[in-house]
Each structure stands twice: as structure tokens, then as C-alpha cells.
Amino acid sequence: MTRPFKALVNTEELGRAVHRRREELGLSLRDVANVTGVSASTLSRIENGTGKPDADNIARLTSWLDVPMERILSGRHPQSAAANPVVYYPQEPTPEIVEAHLRADRNLTPETASALSELFRVAYAQFSRTSNEKPTKKRR
Amino acid sequence: MTRPFKALVNTEELGRAVHRRREELGLSLRDVANVTGVSASTLSRIENGTGKPDADNIARLTSWLDVPMERILSGRHPQSAAANPVVYYPQEPTPEIVEAHLRADRNLTPETASALSELFRVAYAQFSRTSNEKPTKKRR
DNA sequence: GCGCTGTGTTTCAGGGGTAAAACAAAGTCT
DNA sequence: AGACTTTGTTTTACCCCTGAAACACAGCGC
Numbered sequence: 001m002t003r004p005f006k007a008l009v010n011t012e013e014l015g016r017a018v019h020r021r022r023e024e025l026g027l028s029l030r031d032v033a034n035v036t037g038v039s040a041s042t043l044s045r046i047e048n049g050t051g052k053p054d055a056d057n058i059a060r061l062t063s064w065l066d067v068p069m070e071r072i073l074s075g076r077h078p079q080s081a082a083a084n085p086v087v088y089y090p091q092e093p094t095p096e097i098v099e100a101h102l103r104a105d106r107n108l109t110p111e112t113a114s115a116l117s118e119l120f121r122v123a124y125a126q127f128s129r130t131s132n133e134k135p136t137k138k139r140r
Numbered sequence: 141m142t143r144p145f146k147a148l149v150n151t152e153e154l155g156r157a158v159h160r161r162r163e164e165l166g167l168s169l170r171d172v173a174n175v176t177g178v179s180a181s182t183l184s185r186i187e188n189g190t191g192k193p194d195a196d197n198i199a200r201l202t203s204w205l206d207v208p209m210e211r212i213l214s215g216r217h218p219q220s221a222a223a224n225p226v227v228y229y230p231q232e233p234t235p236e237i238v239e240a241h242l243r244a245d246r247n248l249t250p251e252t253a254s255a256l257s258e259l260f261r262v263a264y265a266q267f268s269r270t271s272n273e274k275p276t277k278k279r280r
Numbered sequence: 281g282c283g284c285t286g287t288g289t290t291t292c293a294g295g296g297g298t299a300a301a302a303c304a305a306a307g308t309c310t
Numbered sequence: 311a312g313a314c315t316t317t318g319t320t321t322t323a324c325c326c327c328t329g330a331a332a333c334a335c336a337g338c339g340c
Contacts, residue, residue: 193328
């Protein structure tokens, strides 16, 4: 009596999607945990496909992925291929580098890029004078 | 610490919808149980808004109602989700949290996110030093 | 009356999901 | 080298969701 109804939530697909997105963005499990509200331990289990996350956590993650929940139900749309190529260049964030990156960001207007660049230049000068540690924190 | 993350699943709305549909069709709880695979007891709890159903049961019921799952979520915009996602989880803006949010922002390049994160960290440190001296981590 | 059926609700033991913390491995400083 | 941080994983204790069964009430026929 308990088995004519199969599970509808495709946990593996969700786990793969979260893992892929997380790696694309270069985030740690705790980063995603801070953003989504799903704990790192639960996140680890989801990415490894063990167990079934509850509804709230599924909602949080599909919301973070910006993907409709129907996507993680069994037998729906095939997923679209990678839409967001991300290349990561860990560099020393000198004002020159930052300015170049800001100018290259097509999501910012030139005015915004200039303002942020100038703001960063001032802050960087202040920071460099009051501290001897490297202002960069490289990640992989 | 985990408080700023509210529940996303609107159980009351789901319960009302199921109850309305069930009465429209003149079905008993056990009738719906036989059709959907959700037990009558669980169905009773859902209609009365008690507790939070798991993902499978939500999926079964939304499928039975023929209603998109987003309907029973709060804080999601199924249509207009394109460029301006809502901030669902306001948090204490420590540099770690801000960095996580920025790096998770798919509208920013990783370089821009890093630059803004660094900028915020510098400003935050400056502010913390001049004001209340509230270190964010176990820095001794 | 008495039994029977159907209804929604509640109890119950079991299972399993959760977040925090502890953990080991790897990296990053000094 | 050592100490410290960061990473993903696993352990831990708690919480609660689940379905079956028991329950209380109603309606109906005999």
C-alpha cells in the first residue's frame, strides 16, 4: 500500500545543479550556506545526493539557482546547457586592476564604474597606509 | 543566528487550496489519499495548516491541484524573475556575508564582486575601528 | 435500540532531516 | 618547521513529519 507512489523530488538533479553552480562561482559550502540559509552540512549531503531535503531547503536552493521547482521534479524539461561562462583571474587588486575589471563589467554604466573605481582608489590608499598585510585573499 | 531565514513554503495556502478542491469534487480525505498517495492523516494536518509537509507530499498535492509549485512559495516571482532578484534573506552585513552575497550575484563578474567585497571590507574595518570596536570573528 | 459504515481527527512508534559542532585534510601564513 | 585558517565531511542531539491504527462522532438501515 505504501509503494504505488514513487518519490517525485529528484534529489540527485538538485545536488548536481547546486554543485555545478557553486563551482562556477567559486564559492565554498559555507558561502552558499550564508547566502541561502541552508546549512553547510545539509548542503554537503544534498550535493552528494544522500537523503531528501525538506521543502524549505529545496525552495531556498531552487530560488538561489533561479530555477523553477518543476525542474527538480521527476521527468520534466531537459536542462539548458551552461549559460554563464565564468573565468576567474586571481590577481592583486591594485586600483589599476580593479578599474580595468570595473570598466569591463557590462552590467555597470561607465559612470558607475568610474565612481566605484575612484572610491576604491581612495580606500586602497588609506588601507595600504594603515596596514602591511596583503589586501588580497586568493581562493580557488 | 539562523533566524533571518524565514520559511518559504506557505502551508496554509496549500491546505486551503486542497480543502477547497476536495469539497468541490465531493471527495473524502481517504479518496484524495487514494488518488494522490498522501495519507489521510497527513492530509488532515495539511488542510488544517498544522506542521510542514515534506517535499514529496507537496509535489503530489500541487500535481493533483494542477498548480505550479511556485504558487505555494513565498518570496518568488515566477514571471519577472529576470534581472532583479529580490533579496530574500536580510542578514547582519559582516564582510563575510557581504562577500558571499556579492560573489553569488550572477549579475556581477567575479572581478567586480571581489572589488566591491574588498572595498566593503576596508570600509567596514575602518568603521569598526573608529566606532564600537566589534570584531567579527575570533580575532584575538 | 443495535449494528454498521463513513467521516475527520488524533495518537503512536519509527524514521529521517536538520543545524551546530567536531573532525581530518589541505592550504596559508610567519 | 609550526601555528593558523579554510575546506568538505561526519558526528551528534534534537525535532518533527509520516502512515497506520485507534478514536469519536455522525448518519443510515435493520
